[in-house]
Amino acid sequence: MSPGSGTDFSPQITKLDGGCCKGSGVSAMEDQNADTSGNFNQMSTGKPQEISRLCEADIGIISIKSPSDETPGFLPVFRSGSFSDKGPKQYMEDEYICVDNLCEHLDAAETFPSPAAFYGVFDGHGGVDAASFTRKNILKCIVDDSQFPSGVKRHLRMLLQRTMLIANAGDSRAVLGKRGRAVELSRDHKPNCTSERLRIEKLGGVIYDGYLNGQLSVARALGDWHIKGSKGSSCPLSSEPELEEIVLAEEDEFLVMGCDGLWDVMSSQCAVTMVRKELMLHNDPERCSRALVKEALQRNTCDNLTVVVVCFSPDPPPKIEIPRSHKRRSISAEGLDLLKGVLNSI
Numbered sequence: 439m440s441p442g443s444g445t446d447f448s449p450q451i452t453k454l455d456g457g458c459c460k461g462s463g464v465s466a467m468e469d470q471n472a473d474t475s476g477n478f479n480q481m482s483t484g485k486p487q488e489i490s491r492l493c494e495a496d497i498g499i500i501s502i503k504s505p506s507d508e509t510p511g512f513l514p515v516f517r518s519g520s521f522s523d524k525g526p527k528q529y530m531e532d533e534y535i536c537v538d539n540l541c542e543h544l545d546a547a548e549t550f551p552s553p554a555a556f557y558g559v560f561d562g563h564g565g566v567d568a569a570s571f572t573r574k575n576i577l578k579c580i581v582d583d584s585q586f587p588s589g590v591k592r593h594l595r596m597l598l599q600r601t602m603l604i605a606n607a608g609d610s611r612a613v614l615g616k617r618g619r620a621v622e623l624s625r626d627h628k629p630n631c632t633s634e635r636l637r638i639e640k641l642g643g644v645i646y647d648g649y650l651n652g653q654l655s656v657a658r659a660l661g662d663w664h665i666k667g668s669k670g671s672s673c674p675l676s677s678e679p680e681l682e683e684i685v686l687a688e689e690d691e692f693l694v695m696g697c698d699g700l701w702d703v704m705s706s707q708c709a710v711t712m713v714r715k716e717l718m719l720h721n722d723p724e725r726c727s728r729a730l731v732k733e734a735l736q737r738n739t740c741d742n743l744t745v746v747v748v749c750f751s752p753d754p755p756p757k758i759e760i761p762r763s764h765k766r767r768s769i770s771a772e773g774l775d776l777l778k779g780v781l782n783s784i
Contacts (some may be wrong), residue, residue, distance in 0.1 A: 448590040505778070512688040514600055514750040516555040519724025521731050522744040525699055531562035532697055532744040544581060557746055559610050561697035563659075572660055600686040602693070605679040607658040613706040615692045618758055620710040621683045623693075626701070627658040634658075643674025650675060691755045692717065693748040698742030700734050713747055714755050722756040723747040 512605055517540045524530040537543050540554035556577060562569030604612045606624035614621040629650045634657035638650060646652035651674065658676045684690075694709050709730055716726045727745040734743050769777070 477618040479746045499619060499710060510713040511685070512600065514686055515751065515752050516748060516750065517723060518555075518557060518746060518748045519722060519727050520744070520746045521727035523731050523735065525735060525741055525743050526687070526749070527742050529566070530742055531564075531566045531569060532699075532742045533560040533562065533566065533569040534558060534744050534746055535573055535577065536746060537577075557693075557695060557748055559695045559697055559744055559746055561610050561699075561742070568660055590667045602684050602686055604680075604684075607660065607679040608656045609698045609701070611696060611698075611701050611706070613694045613710060614690055615694065615710040615714055615755075616708065617689045617691065618714055618755075620706040620735065622706050623684065626678060626698075627656050627680075629655070629657045631657065637676070638674040641672050641674045654659070670719075688751060690722070690750055692750060693746075694730070695746040695748070696730070697742065697744045699739045700730060700745055702741060703734050703739045704730070717749070718757070723749050723779055 440708075492781075516759045518536045518538055520534055520536050522532055522534065535556065535558040537556040540556045558573065558576060560569040560572045602623075604623045606612065607626060607627065609626040610624075611626060612623040614623055624714065625631070628648070629635060629638060629645045630648050635645060638645060638657060643651055649655055650657055654675065657674070658680075659677065660677050692713060694706075694713055696709070700709065712729060712733065713726045716729050717723070730745045730747075731743045
């Protein structure tokens with residue numbers, strides 16, 4: 439993957455190991471009350487029946503200090519909208535999560551930084567099983583993991599000053615809208631990417647025509663146990679996410695998360711420009727998501743489409759004022775006569 443020009447990216451690679459717990463994340467796609475604890479216990483002992491396919495994940499966790507704990511200044515207000523469409527595919531294999539108030543959802547106001555939010559886009563391949571399983575369990579894994587107090591919770595402590603954490607495995611993408619400029623917060627894990635290619639070849643994998651072992655178009659994903667082999671064995675297909683952490687500032691206006699069905703036909707900058715224009719018209723993140731999906735369909739995308747737009751302010755983005763030049767420019771009398779002659783001859 440090669441991020442768009444002008445995008446600085448130097449993420450730290452960190453692995454998030456998971457456990458299981460009760461409860462579930464919020465999804466706009468499926469009833470979250472389904473019991474998946476049995477599936478998750480099965481996952482720890484071997485290949486589960488439900489996880490026989492592939493899922494690419496893009497996850498966003500946002501948390502800030504409460505107003506009473508920090509000095510006055512920029513205070514993000516989280517609100518989101520999402521939309522999905524199966525596109526030209528026969529089946530819909532994407533899933534997503536939108537939780538604007540994580541503390542309320544988990545009923546953990548005393549133990550969790552507040553306010554906080556959680557968002558995820560899961561791009562399934564070869565079936566929806568892996569994406570659905572991930573959507574149902576990812577938040578539970580993070581919160582109730584046995585190492586949460588000393589491990590993952592350390593990250594949450596860092597999410598105390600308007601900090602946003604993005605975790606990505608696959609080619610779903612998260613893009614920040616920064617006063618009209620697109621800033622990519624995740625990398626597309628393609629087999630032909632130099633760092634991924636070197637890792638794959640070191641572990642004995644091969645790349646045929648851009649596909650890992652001639653089968654997968656991504657170098658990192660959840661699922662596909664037939665490629666990964668037994669737990670602990672070296673495998674060119676990695677489920678380890680890359681993390682990017684940033685501190686939100688007042689010029690950071692919104693986040694766009696989407697599966698590759700969007701990014702295959704649209705640049706990050708184009709998506710940010712569209713969302714900003716839409717927000718200035720109606721200030722509705724859900725309508726922004728719909729607009730992106732509609733545009734991708736008009737551009738003949740070949741995949742399922744899922745888009746999540748997260749705004750950091752209750753107000754629409756301000757109009758960008760282009761400063762006027764203070765230089766005075768004039769044309770000579772001779773030049774003016776020449777211009778008049780040209781115009782008269784037309």
